[in-house]
Amino acid sequence: MTESPPARIFADPAEACRTLAAELVELVTAINASDRPAVLGLATGRTPLPFYAELIRLHRAGELSFAQVITFNLDEYLGLPAGHPESYHSFMRRELFDHVDIPVENVHIPDGMVAPENLAAHCAAYEDAIRAAGGIDFQLLGIGRTGHIGFNEPGSPRDSRTREIELDPITRQDAAPSFGGLDQVPTHAISMGCGTILEARKIALLAWGSGKAAIVKEALTGPISDRVSASFLQEHGDATFYLDAEAGSAL
Numbered sequence: 001m002t003e004s005p006p007a008r009i010f011a012d013p014a015e016a017c018r019t020l021a022a023e024l025v026e027l028v029t030a031i032n033a034s035d036r037p038a039v040l041g042l043a044t045g046r047t048p049l050p051f052y053a054e055l056i057r058l059h060r061a062g063e064l065s066f067a068q069v070i071t072f073n074l075d076e077y078l079g080l081p082a083g084h085p086e087s088y089h090s091f092m093r094r095e096l097f098d099h100v101d102i103p104v105e106n107v108h109i110p111d112g113m114v115a116p117e118n119l120a121a122h123c124a125a126y127e128d129a130i131r132a133a134g135g136i137d138f139q140l141l142g143i144g145r146t147g148h149i150g151f152n153e154p155g156s157p158r159d160s161r162t163r164e165i166e167l168d169p170i171t172r173q174d175a176a177p178s179f180g181g182l183d184q185v186p187t188h189a190i191s192m193g194c195g196t197i198l199e200a201r202k203i204a205l206l207a208w209g210s211g212k213a214a215i216v217k218e219a220l221t222g223p224i225s226d227r228v229s230a231s232f233l234q235e236h237g238d239a240t241f242y243l244d245a246e247a248g249s250a251l
């Protein structure tokens, strides 16, 4: 028995992000009031940029503190040092962490430079750290053109955990402009698995623009299948799609 996750369609990304950010402030405040840190799963890519900008605005306005927030990022490219401008470590510092009051020890992102012989242990430790933090309260997601969440490319099982993934050619093509050419794009990444993501208590998937309309429709209304890892969200009790009018235009 499944019910499609709700899709909320907004006039534009800014309005969607204002709405979701206000909801997140409420959630973090309520969790912190119960005297525990709020655990957030964070995403990268162009999509969450206006959302992070709104979180920074709310922080500056004194409405949101990250002092009692723990974060886990979905993924990181393999072979990129944290200081590489396209690493997700750099992205997160630039777009969010450098502008808010999150304690550095509360931030978790997979290490793209982990040695091959340590990779399995690194991934297992990432899972352990999520569990030790009490699990993810709120998971932010984008969606790739292959339907991936995190870097869970087609074929990623429903119960997959944090692991090494070979990137789909479409995903690498999409990343090529920011890397300055396809040959510069890493071939592999570390990503939380579908199973890791689905254990988050609340999930918000963001998508903007007509380029995402077809895959959004497929994820929300197509068969639940490892061909489109976002389709697994249909089986999550508290996953919501936040869309602009264009991304929701095929629904």
Ligand code: GLP
Pocket: 043, 044, 045, 046, 047, 048, 074, 075, 141, 142, 143, 144, 145, 148, 149, 150, 151, 171
């Ligand atoms: C990358 C990220 C995903 C993201 C996707 C879409 O593959 N690993 O988390 O959702 O890109 O990117 P964009 O938001 O730039 O469209």
